[in-house]
Amino acid sequence: MTQGGIKSKERVSEFGEVFTPEHIVKEMLDLVKEQSYNIEDTFLEPACGNGNFLVEILARKLETAKRDIDNFNINVIKALCSIYGVDIQHDNVEESKARMLEVIKSAYNSIGKELTANDLKTYIYILDKNIIWGDTLTAKFMGDIYTGKLYESTYKKYDDRPELKFVEWKIADDKIEITEFTLEECLNDGVVPVTESYEHLGLDEFLFKETKAISIDSLHSDIPDTRLEYLSNLCQEHRERVNSEFDSIMNSPEAVEDYEENVHKTANKSNKKSKTKKVITAW
Secondary structure (H helix, E strand, C coil), rough: CCCHHCCHHHHHHHCCCCCCCCHHHHHHCCCCCHHCCCCCCCEEEECCCCCCHHHHHHHHHHHHHHCCCHHHHHHHHHHHCCEEECCCHHHHHHHHHHHHHHHHHHHHHHCCCCCCHHHHHHHHHHHHHHHHEEECCCCCCCCCCCCCCCCCCCCCCCCCCCEEEEEEEECCCEEEEEEEEEEHHHHCCCCCCCCCCCCCCCCCHHHHCCCCEEEEEHHHHCCCCHHHHHHHHHHHHHHHHHHHHHHHHHHCHHHHHHHHHHHHHHHHHHHHHHCCCCCCCCC
């Protein structure tokens, strides 16, 4: 549960975990509104939680993608390739992916376009590389995303867990070129890409050492049906939880009053902004 912006008081105490409310997410992204709707502009959320920012960014990018129905599939891929997230909690990382898949499914439904299992597997392939179970502060992977098992350092004075890495995607026609960079290289315009493979990412050794580009149509083949089923179930669980929380809120008179008051305040704020035409400089 994330009611009130937290999953549990224990996680707040131990990890400082508090989720950014939806209205604040929207206001912050409006500071970089043009970029947030651009399909290929890159975003990195270093402490993504269960994906509040990631979901909104993807939703905005897909609104742009809907303008070109003929190229919608490839534009979904481009949008996903541009969104990165890191979190130290395994359940948050997986829930982020599930929620992003829910956004994709909703976008397909809204334009009446068929979404196949292979499409979903292709998107999961990218999400499993871009939404990372790791610690941005130490620049280390936390554990194996598929098993939920934490990595342990074998040295007391030196953290020898696998180094945090990010995949850069370059699309050309029906091929996609994949290059892996360390966090340090990303921050310093990475001069030398790292080409070694890590088994916990499910990457074959030849992928980076011998092959610069692979077919986009083959990405889905590395994702088993069990992985698709697992994340699809998380989608359903999240949807049911959100509906349940909304129903419980709307059945409370006090909550309804608070909700209506917040809607009123938001509307007034929007009217004031439109009248003053205030210019905001984004980073």
